[in-house]
Amino acid sequence: MTTQVAVLGSGNWGTAFAMILADAGCDVTMWARRSEVAEAINGGRNEAYLPELDLPRTVRATVDPAEALDRAEVVVLAVPSQTLRDNLVEWGGAIPSGAPVVSLMKGVELGTTMRMSEVIAEAADVEQDRVVVVSGPNLAPEIARRQPAGGVVACRDMATAERVAAACATPWFRPYTDTDVTGAEVCGATKNVVALASGMAEGMGFGDNTKATIITRGLAETTRLGLALGAHPQTFMGLAGVGDLIATCMSPLSRNHSFGVRLGRGMTVEEATAELRTTTEGVKSCESILTLAQQHDVDMPICEQVVAVIRDGHSASEVGPRLMSRDLKAEKH
Numbered sequence: 001m002t003t004q005v006a007v008l009g010s011g012n013w014g015t016a017f018a019m020i021l022a023d024a025g026c027d028v029t030m031w032a033r034r035s036e037v038a039e040a041i042n043g044g045r046n047e048a049y050l051p052e053l054d055l056p057r058t059v060r061a062t063v064d065p066a067e068a069l070d071r072a073e074v075v076v077l078a079v080p081s082q083t084l085r086d087n088l089v090e091w092g093g094a095i096p097s098g099a100p101v102v103s104l105m106k107g108v109e110l111g112t113t114m115r116m117s118e119v120i121a122e123a124a125d126v127e128q129d130r131v132v133v134v135s136g137p138n139l140a141p142e143i144a145r146r147q148p149a150g151g152v153v154a155c156r157d158m159a160t161a162e163r164v165a166a167a168c169a170t171p172w173f174r175p176y177t178d179t180d181v182t183g184a185e186v187c188g189a190t191k192n193v194v195a196l197a198s199g200m201a202e203g204m205g206f207g208d209n210t211k212a213t214i215i216t217r218g219l220a221e222t223t224r225l226g227l228a229l230g231a232h233p234q235t236f237m238g239l240a241g242v243g244d245l246i247a248t249c250m251s252p253l254s255r256n257h258s259f260g261v262r263l264g265r266g267m268t269v270e271e272a273t274a275e276l277r278t279t280t281e282g283v284k285s286c287e288s289i290l291t292l293a294q295q296h297d298v299d300m301p302i303c304e305q306v307v308a309v310i311r312d313g314h315s316a317s318e319v320g321p322r323l324m325s326r327d328l329k330a331e332k333h
């Protein structure tokens with residue numbers, strides 16, 4: 001039987017994921033903030049975000065969240081991390097009881113340091129066993145071209161993870177199930193911060209040794225944070241961990257990487273923001289991730305220096321030498 005899915009958020013990832021769901025045989029109703037975006041989707045093409053993608057006919061859109069959520073068997077959330085709580089306050093009551101609620105977001109809430117699954121559970125009053133996280137190396141423009149990729153579908157309840165994985169499995173998108181929601185979320189949020197650092201290195205003219213060092217040490221600090229929060233160690237070696245770090249830290253398609261490149265070339269945060277005009281989650285979440293790490297006594301030197309650039313206005317060229325001149329230490333600690 002065809003699964004009815006609501007996708008709330010019609011930007012890059014919401015649109016590409018709607019296409020995955022439709023290709024997997026689901027009927028999809030998207031919610032868009034702007035009527036022109038909804039109209040464009042109903043015409044078969046989301047011009048504002050993924051203009052080259054011909055959307056399947058089973059993807060429709062509306063500006064009415066209640067209409068999108070009506071009779072949804074699976075609910076997918078694809079909005080910026082920092083607006084999620086307000087969005088859920090508005091939509092929460094219309095989310096059908098029993099439907100898995102899928103988070104596509106990769107961020108940590110400012111002020112509360114809550115992960116997106118925690119925000120969903122609290123703000124929409126959804127039981128943790130039906131909150132699902134999808135994460136992995138999934139750059140929307142490549143997904144929209146139907147290039148083969150894998151992802152992780154994590155839920156505390158394995159049967160729910162399996163149900164959502166079945167709803168988004170296609171010949172070119174291969175979801176792997178997991179129960180480590182915390183690990184998947186820590187990986188997804190933190191890789192954006194590491195990608196900012198990797199981009200800064202590239203923008204300063206450094207090559208692959210530097211970026212590989214940042215990625216690897218970024219993985220070390222991501223793992224430290226995740227383990228402190230109770231995540232499974234293997235998650236960090238998987239698609240949500242090392243897989244997404246590689247994609248985001250190396251690809252010019254990553255917004256976080258591109259933002260970092262601009263900072264490395266000497267732009268200010270305001271200049272880079274004005275030039276890119278898109279959701280760059282690491283810029284917002286670096287501070288909440290650092291706070292979360294401090295709350296758990298976890299050392300995250302790369303994240304700390306990214307915060308120094310983003311929040312405190314230090315230059316990329318100042319923070320690199322700070323990372324390199326710290327006391328020597330054993331690699332595995």
Ligand SMILES: NC(=O)c1ccc[n+]([C@@H]2O[C@H](COP(=O)([O-])OP(=O)(O)OC[C@H]3O[C@@H](n4cnc5c(N)ncnc54)[C@H](O)[C@@H]3O)[C@@H](O)[C@H]2O)c1
Pocket residue numbers: 009010011012013014032033034049078079080081083087104105106107138139140141278279281
């Ligand atoms: N783009 C990707 O390749 C990709 C891949 C995996 C995960 N993600 C994650 O998915 C999430 C969404 O990213 P995206 O790429 O779709 O961003 P986007 O900027 O392309 O789209 C964001 C969407 O949210 C809407 N929006 C903006 N402000 C809003 C508000 N106040 N209330 C409600 N909606 C609002 C926009 O209109 C747009 O439809 C992020 O957390 C991102 O890290 C993105």
Ligand SMILES: O=P(O)(O)OC[C@H](O)CO
Pocket residue numbers: 106136137138139140192195244247248253254255256257279280281
């Ligand atoms: O474009 P970015 O930097 O938000 O990254 C997109 C995805 O998270 C990559 O998996």
